[in-house]
Amino acid sequence: MRKNRTKLIVLAIIAIISILLFCLYNIQGGFSYAFPKRVERVLAMIITGTAIAYATVTFQTVTHNRLLTPSMMGVDSMYEVVQTVIFFFAGSASIFVVSRYLNFGLSIAAMVLFALILYRFLFRADKHPIFLLLLAGMIIGTLLGSLVTFLQVIIDPVEYESLQSRLFASFMNVKTELLLIAIVILVASFIYGYRLLRDLDVMSLGRENAINLGVNYDKIVLKVLILSSVLIATSTALVGPITFLGLIVSNLAYQFFATYKHSVLIVGASLISIIALVGGQFLVLHVFQLSTTISVIINFIGGLYFIYLILKESRKAG
Amino acid sequence: MIEIKGLSKSFGKKPVVENVSLTIQPKAITSFIGPNGAGKSTLLSMVSRLLDSDTGEVFLDQSDVKKMKSNEFAKRVAILRQSNHLNVRLTVRELVAFGRYPYSKGRLTPEDEEHIDRAIEYMTLGDMEQKFLDELSGGQKQRAFISMVIAQDTEYILLDEPLNNLDMKHSVQIMKILRKLVDELGKTVVIVLHDINFASVYSDRIVALKDGRLVKDGPTNDIINSEALREVYDMHIPVQEQDGCRICVYFNSHS
Ligand SMILES: Nc1ncnc2c1ncn2[C@@H]1O[C@H](COP(=O)(O)OP(=O)(O)OP(=O)(O)O)[C@@H](O)[C@H]1O
Ligand SMILES: [Mg+2]
Numbered sequence: 367m368r369k370n371r372t373k374l375i376v377l378a379i380i381a382i383i384s385i386l387l388f389c390l391y392n393i394q395g396g397f398s399y400a401f402p403k404r405v406e407r408v409l410a411m412i413i414t415g416t417a418i419a420y421a422t423v424t425f426q427t428v429t430h431n432r433l434l435t436p437s438m439m440g441v442d443s444m445y446e447v448v449q450t451v452i453f454f455f456a457g458s459a460s461i462f463v464v465s466r467y468l469n470f471g472l473s474i475a476a477m478v479l480f481a482l483i484l485y486r487f488l489f490r491a492d493k494h495p496i497f498l499l500l501l502a503g504m505i506i507g508t509l510l511g512s513l514v515t516f517l518q519v520i521i522d523p524v525e526y527e528s529l530q531s532r533l534f535a536s537f538m539n540v541k542t543e544l545l546l547i548a549i550v551i552l553v554a555s556f557i558y559g560y561r562l563l564r565d566l567d568v569m570s571l572g573r574e575n576a577i578n579l580g581v582n583y584d585k586i587v588l589k590v591l592i593l594s595s596v597l598i599a600t601s602t603a604l605v606g607p608i609t610f611l612g613l614i615v616s617n618l619a620y621q622f623f624a625t626y627k628h629s630v631l632i633v634g635a636s637l638i639s640i641i642a643l644v645g646g647q648f649l650v651l652h653v654f655q656l657s658t659t660i661s662v663i664i665n666f667i668g669g670l671y672f673i674y675l676i677l678k679e680s681r682k683a684g
Numbered sequence: 685m686i687e688i689k690g691l692s693k694s695f696g697k698k699p700v701v702e703n704v705s706l707t708i709q710p711k712a713i714t715s716f717i718g719p720n721g722a723g724k725s726t727l728l729s730m731v732s733r734l735l736d737s738d739t740g741e742v743f744l745d746q747s748d749v750k751k752m753k754s755n756e757f758a759k760r761v762a763i764l765r766q767s768n769h770l771n772v773r774l775t776v777r778e779l780v781a782f783g784r785y786p787y788s789k790g791r792l793t794p795e796d797e798e799h800i801d802r803a804i805e806y807m808t809l810g811d812m813e814q815k816f817l818d819e820l821s822g823g824q825k826q827r828a829f830i831s832m833v834i835a836q837d838t839e840y841i842l843l844d845e846p847l848n849n850l851d852m853k854h855s856v857q858i859m860k861i862l863r864k865l866v867d868e869l870g871k872t873v874v875i876v877l878h879d880i881n882f883a884s885v886y887s888d889r890i891v892a893l894k895d896g897r898l899v900k901d902g903p904t905n906d907i908i909n910s911e912a913l914r915e916v917y918d919m920h921i922p923v924q925e926q927d928g929c930r931i932c933v934y935f936n937s938h939s
Contacts, residue, residue: 430771564790568782570772574734574765579836580758580786626772 370623370630377637384645385412391652408644410540413548414601414608415615415639417555421594421601422612423619423628423635424559427566428587429485430573432620433675434499435612436598439488440507441481442607445599446533447510448476450517453529463532466543474599481595482588536606537647537659544604551600555593562586562593566628608661610668615639617675685710686731686840686872691740693726700726702896703740708840708874713866715883715904716876718893718916724876725766725844727893731874732763732842744840758786762836766844766876768829770817776828777813780804783835803835806861822849830858834865841865843875847882855879859886880921884908885929892916908932 389404422435436442452462452472462469484506488499518526565586569576577583601608619635647660686708693701701723708714716724729735731742733749742749749757762783770779780803784796792800804813807827817825826849833841841862847855859882865871866888877883883890883904890907892900894916900907907913908930913921921934 432771564785567790568785571770571782572768574729574763575768575782577734577754578732578758578763579782580755582754624773626774626778 370625370634373622374630374633374637377634377641381637381640381644384641384648388644388648391648406542406545407537407540409545409549410542410604411537411643411647412640413545413552414605415611415643416636417548417552417597417601418608418612419615419619419635419639420555420559420632421597422616423632424562424566424590425594426616427570427628428590431499432617433613433672433679434503435610435616436481436594437607437609437612438500439481439484439503440510441477441484441595441598442602442609443507443510443514444477444480445473445602445607446514448473449532450514450521450529453525453532454517454521458525458528463528467547470544470547470603473603474596477599477602478592478595481591485591534606536661537643541604548600548604551596555597559593562589563628563632566590567626570626570628606661608664610665610672611639611642611661613675614664614668614671615642617671685745686874687743688727688731689741689743691727691730691737691742693723693730693735693738700896701730701737704893704896704898705740706891706898706901708872709889710872711866711870712888713862713873713875713886714889714891715887716874716891716893717878717880717883717907718899722893723896724893728763728842728844728874728876729765732761733757734763734765755786758836758838760838761840761842762833762838763842764829764833764844764846766848768825773816773818775814775816776809776820776831777804779817779828780809780813780831780835783832783837786836799835799837803831806834807831808857823851823854826850827854827858834861838871840872840874843873845876845878847877847879855882862886880908880913880932884932905930 385408388408389401393400393404418437422437425436426432426434449469452460452469456462462472488502518529521529565576565581568579568581569583569586571579573583615635615638616631618638619631622638623630623634625631642664643660646663650656650658650660650663688704688706688708691701691704692699704723704727716728718724726735730737731749744752744757744760749761777800780800781792781796783803784792784799788796804810807830809824809827809831812820812824817828820828826846830843830846833843843862846858850858862873862875863886866873875887877887887904889902890900890904891898892907892912892915899916900912907916909923910921913919913923913932919934920937921932922937924931924933
């Protein structure tokens, strides 16, 4: 108990230091210009990091696996599909593109719908082996990717140009116009999700035990699946897909805190996430002086970590 | 009172429970017996809402259990399943504390703590309450789970083969505790047993299932005799009287 509190405090301090360093270190070219830019960027990282951590931990509890994340099942590729389809059929001048909020709402709705269909199909009462789920995720991801490529090849070149600028989001190119709505969604999700936390603690004992203890199981699974899709959608719209971040931070949190308490796990995973993004980006920019973004590095490390987790799991099973 | 009316369940095309109707007597121990695959666990899962039935209903004091609120149901009926595996690392006490969830929603009151203490004491787990479950033996773990169900303090306690993994001493201890819960606290216990001698010695009533059908339902003495048991198990089971108890001596019997 007390140990975990200390750990959380230490992580929070590291996160704050990372944020301060990122915002203030070696600031050039006029404080009043550079500082707000950096704050925007850091805000996007905090939102993304928290959203992904929250979505992944809750998703993994209701699906009873620690190796799959919503991103890995192709939920965030759906964002590209929606945007491409809109540009293709309605065009960049249409209300679906011009109105930021409508566009955002449509993307989220489509991603949630896609996720629900996917999960209904994949995570029914009868358990599928994990490799089958992974395979399905990969195939769906590839399928969506091909669809996007196909539409982009035959789309009008001018439309393509503006579609590209829409899709090309990253930590260097944050969609700042979406920051406010992202914050609203994140805060709303947290308030809504707060009441679910203790039920999630019980759900980590498994479906049967949870039902025995009076948890309205199916309803909470549905709520969590919707919530996690909304959060992943938000983060994807803001800074583009970061496939492996959720996997890394959730598993680090499980290992580091070794508890069933979601309040601790989620806060812990969020802090780890913020440190990885903000601290990582700081190191990349100022220490290693690379011009790449942290997403690339996280996906690289995350891929390796994933292989390690799979090997560990198969050794346990074998 | 639990009334089961015409429950059926198939997995794929295979009927697993077929049109089972019975009434569980309140304030008594009812043992479910029957061969492997007879449908005992499936029936118990449907009664406790873990599994939806294809047809039929279950009534708890006249109300349809499917229509009851999850949390209200959990305060009245507790089930322990045949096998329990956890993905999370918990201490014995943390597990038992989960038994109070329907009441406290995770914020334990002093009264909850009392229930937890008592349940741990019942299962004589006091000296290992701070141990992690994965550090325990199979039988100790089983006792921790039974402890959780006792902490849940429900009128109805459904136990699917709770004597799994237990040595003789602890088996007897648990059956005696169940007897006490029924006789002193007026609880109703339904228990799946493979050791028919435990069923014979400790239960008030016995329900026998075979191939998904109800084949026997009656007071213990009506079922524990060679003819009735042959119908259930297709095997000759001699029954002897010992200190006023009927004991089945089937160890080298021929069918
Ligand atoms: N989820 C399932 N999917 C398919 N078949 C199932 C499922 N659960 C149980 N069965 C089948 O239903 C039948 C009854 O199973 P059940 O577990 O109820 O038997 P049981 O009487 O509890 O047996 P045991 O004494 O071995 O515990 C078995 O033939 C089993 O194969
Ligand atoms: Mg069984």
